[in-house]
Amino acid sequence: MIKAIIDPGHAPGNANKGPTGYYEYQGVWKLSTYLKEILQAKGIQADFTRTWEQDPELYARGQKAAGYDLFISEHTNANDGKSRGTEVFYDYSKPQDKEFSEKLAGNVAAVMGNTNRGAKTRVYTESGKIYNYYGVIRGAAATDCKHILLIESGFHDNIQDEAFLKVDENLKKIAQAQAEVICNFLGIKEHWAEKHKLSLESKGIEINDDRYDDFMTRGEVFALLDRIVK
Ligand SMILES: [Zn+2]
Structure with a gap:
């Protein structure tokens, strides 16, 4: 059985929010829940890194990826209020996930009506060794997990992206768009019916x-x- 673990990016109490009432921890929780349901309906075992109340440390969240085919951390982005778009970070040591990440960002950008900002890696160097910048990716990269992604579905500090993210039906569309690409890359065949x-x-x-x-x-x-x- 193919196994995916979804990381709803933030826990209750997190301050990340949009200008008119969207909270990132609420949005990504709903999005993660929709994604989990869709993946389960496709026959994938789908789990979360945390419960609603839990707020594990980032590296520890990533380490829960052990034994899974996919780890995906769900976020919405923030910058200067003007930026819009969708981007996906992947483990720099898995260049084969660049295409996966690009397609994922593209499919979500298409339903959100924003820009595909593409596939990205972010790293730092310490004592001559390269590490993934994001703690969840770094933790997951220390496991045997095959695909490790962090998606930023839109910018919640942008008024247009925020308006889209505030509608539950739209979060469902984002989850559906993510699931299509995930199933494709994990080799899940579509049923003839x-x-x-x-x-x-x-x-x-x-x-x-x-x-x-x-x-x-x-x-x-x-x-x-x-x-x-x-
Ligand atoms: Zn976030």
């Missing part, structure tokens, strides 16, 4: 279920026929 489900949903038929291979009962067949036979 998924396109039919999406097509029905685009026609306004709500289907809150991904159990494509479960049987229907005779009663459900009658209900279905009754709905479609005019």
Whole structure:
């Protein structure tokens, strides 16, 4: 089974916020929860680095990546209020994750309507050795985890990005956009029936279920026929 661990970036009490009421710890918690649900529906084991109340130290959060195929830390960015866009940091020692990171940033930027700021690494040197700058990435890089990413889905101090992040349905869209790229890079094949489900949903038929291979009962067949036979 493919295993992913999601790190909801900040805990309650964290001060990072937007100009009109968005709090990063709340936004990334919701986003992480949506992502977890989507990945689980795809048959991936998805876990969190922390509970709602817990606030583990950054390096320790990263170390929870041991035994997982993917570690992803969820954040929203802040700068000068003018910057917009989505960027993904990856472990500098895994250059093969550059493409993964670029696609991830691009897919999220597309749904947010902001700029793809691309794949990035950030490092520092100490006693001649190179280390990842971000504690969570550094901690995860000390484990056997295959893919280690930190995503900044938009800038919460930008009024346009913040407006998008304040809507739960939009956070769901971001999670969906992340999940598409994650499944692709982790080799999860799309079920043949998924396109039919999406097509029905685009026609306004709500289907809150991904159990494509479960049987229907005779009663459900009658209900279905009754709905479609005019
Ligand atoms: Zn953050």
